[in-house]
Amino acid sequence: MEGSITQHSNLQRNFLQSDYILSPNEFTSEKIVYSHDIYDIYTGKVLENGYPRIDNTFYKSQVLESAFPILKGNKKLVLYAPTWRGEVGKIDDIVEQIVQSINDIVENIDTNEYEFLVKVHPLVYKYIEGMEFEGITLIPNWVDTNELLHYVDILVTDYSSIFFDYLVTDKPIIFYLYDKDDYLAKRGIYLDLDNLPGSICYTAEDVSTNIINSDRVTQEHKEQIEYYKDKFTNYDNGSVTKDYIDYIFSGKNSVVEKDYNNKKPNVVMYAGAFLNNGVTSSVINLTKLFPYDKYNLIIIDKSRGNKTFEDNIKRLSPNVHMAYRGGGMNLTFYEWVRYNRFMNYAQVEDVDFYKEIVQQEWKRLLGNIDIEVGIDFSGYVPFWTFMMAFSGFRNRIIYQHNDMAAEKLKIVGGKKVHHKNLTRIFSLYPFFDFIASVGEKTLELNKANLVEYTNENQFIYVPNVLDPAFLFMHRSEPTFEKTTIFGEDMLLIDDQWNYGKVQATALTSPTGKGENFINIGRLSPEKDQEKLLQAFALLLKEEGPIHQLYLVGSGQLEKTLKAQTTAFGIEDNVIFTGQTNRALELLDKCDCFVLSSNHEGQPMTLLEAIALNKPVVATDIEGNRSVLGDDSRYGDIVENSVNGLLRGMKKYISGEMKSTNDFDIQKYNEYAMTVFKKMIDHRD
DSSP states (O other): OOSOTTTTHHHHHHHHHOSEEEESSHHHHHHHHHHTTOTBTOOSEEEESOOGGGGGGGSOOHHHHHHOGGGGSSSEEEEEEOOOOSBTTBOOTTHHHHHHHHHHHHHTSOTTTEEEEEOOOHHHHHHHTTOOOTTEEEOOTTSOHHHHHTTOSEEEESSOTHHHHHGGGTOOEEEEOTTHHHHHHHTOOSSOGGGOSSEEESSHHHHHHHHHTTHHHHHHTHHHHHHHHHHHSTTOSSOHHHHHHHHHHHOOSOOEEEOOBOOOOEEEEEOOSOOSSHHHHHHHHHHHHSOTTTOEEEEEEEOOOOHHHHHHHTTSOTTOEEEEEOSOOOOOHHHHHHHHHHHHHOOOOOHHHHHHHHHHHHHHHHTTOOEEEEEESSOOOHHHHHHHHTSOOSEEEEEEOSOHHHHHHOEETTEETTHHHHHHHHHHGGGOSEEEESSHHHHHHHHHHTTTTOOGGGEEEOOOOOOHHHHHHHHHSOOOEEEEETTEEEEEEEEEEETTEEEEEEEEOOOSSSOEEEEESOSSGGGOHHHHHHHHHHHHHHHOTTOEEEEEBOOTTHHHHHHHHHHHTOTTTEEEEESOTTHHHHHHHSSEEEEOOSOOSSOHHHHHHHHTTOOEEEESOHHHHHHHTTTTTTEEEEOSSHHHHHHHHHHHHHTOOOOOOOOOHHHHHHHHHHHHHHHHHOOO
């Protein structure tokens, strides 16, 4: 089904709280567990024996007959029941269309022979309940639809599941699909609309004609009707509710019971906000190599309605289970005070209390799922660090992707942006089994700088992994197209016609006149592209404006850096690409990768550059040495200064740089995953 990838989150959470899911048929069972991402991890049972609600369709209702005398009249009863077309909290402009459809259909039928009933979605009802319709009975929300179906002679619907329930009556169904293409594009559907168990109509006039000739509808679609009844309502006989009650509470009767749990241990992970950064790249790669043969992996986050988040979630391995946190902790006022004392002052005061509220919250989020390993892969968000630290999981792990002491002191816009959060997080380090550092040199740095919060036995070196398929995909499936615009060679990203004009999105193409340098990363203080621009300006001053520098990424310093290129007079030689999913392809087209960072954990872009056999110039910091090694075999480690970067770029241009191209991705990944598996397998 189309729509936001998080739209199922509340239903998913409800399912995970349950002991039983009652399903009408095998088709629905499969759709429930797979579309709500609970396959393999759901601890309850799916009972497959029909829908209890359909029992009401088999019997008369004295309440309805008293409220609506027309149900016992001589006219044929036609029910129009259109589906919901909006989103909760949003009513698309569908009321007018529903009203128009009602009037157009009724206009062409004899209201002396037919009684036209309308049952709309509860969220739509309030918008039309005050309207006056001639020859039409609007059914209020309080009426049970299945009780009403007992009296209906002809059902007119569209994409609503109501027709499944109506199948047990063996009466005519008419599908009014006036917006078929638009609906399929926006929402999608699981079924083949060309083989529905009834007449398919695209105009109100066609609907009216089929109502008048309803006797032949069931005959013309007999084969489809029998197929649908056998597939979807084969259990429904009017006593489904009794069968379920007897089975669940007394163990009586035979009900199909299905267990979708694969009995593997579960690992839950918080991976950050899925921004376009190195942490996100790292976790995406890890999900491709994760040991699913032994564990289930559940990644949890709050529901974020932005494109970057959704695009990156879609890049995860399909084996990952995504769970989304909605709502908040169920705490009393006094409990909130105690919880917020920690969040405000980073004072760990009552571990037993923290464990109690955290385990209660995990129960609210994931129901009865037994979690063995909890991983805070981000290491920057106090709430999730708190949730992992006091979870009671067998193994609790927090990652360090950076020089964390430097991160705590980092200033952006005159503020220490991570100081408060990291102060809280550091105070929780003692409650983790492992502190996983992605860089070997970075591990030693963090161990020395954070000694007051940790003990050395907690630290472990767990390098990030690479995804070779993604890394090299552009070589077999290039996305850039070479073109010439106003005499300049460009890499075309996208072009489209707009009011008779072609609008093109393109980048200046790497040239053969000079060298093409590239830097990939957030435009932020710790990446220090300002230093790189100063060095590049000096390079052009010495050698002339023949070289190009690509800055790939976005961030809070973008405007400052662009202004700097103008001030240095190098704006024609520096290309700001913004955030792009073509970064690796562009990297492959450039000549040399330059990393100007002041601190890193294990820079993924540096790993990717050497995996693509690109010479690199990198500042002399622990994270870069963790990747390149003390012998700098894959490039040149230079002094962390403007002059250091300048010398490194000149060394590359002169051909003096020594670098090898023997980086073995498979061997590297095997080592990284061996360490990772050993870490999550750990037992006290």
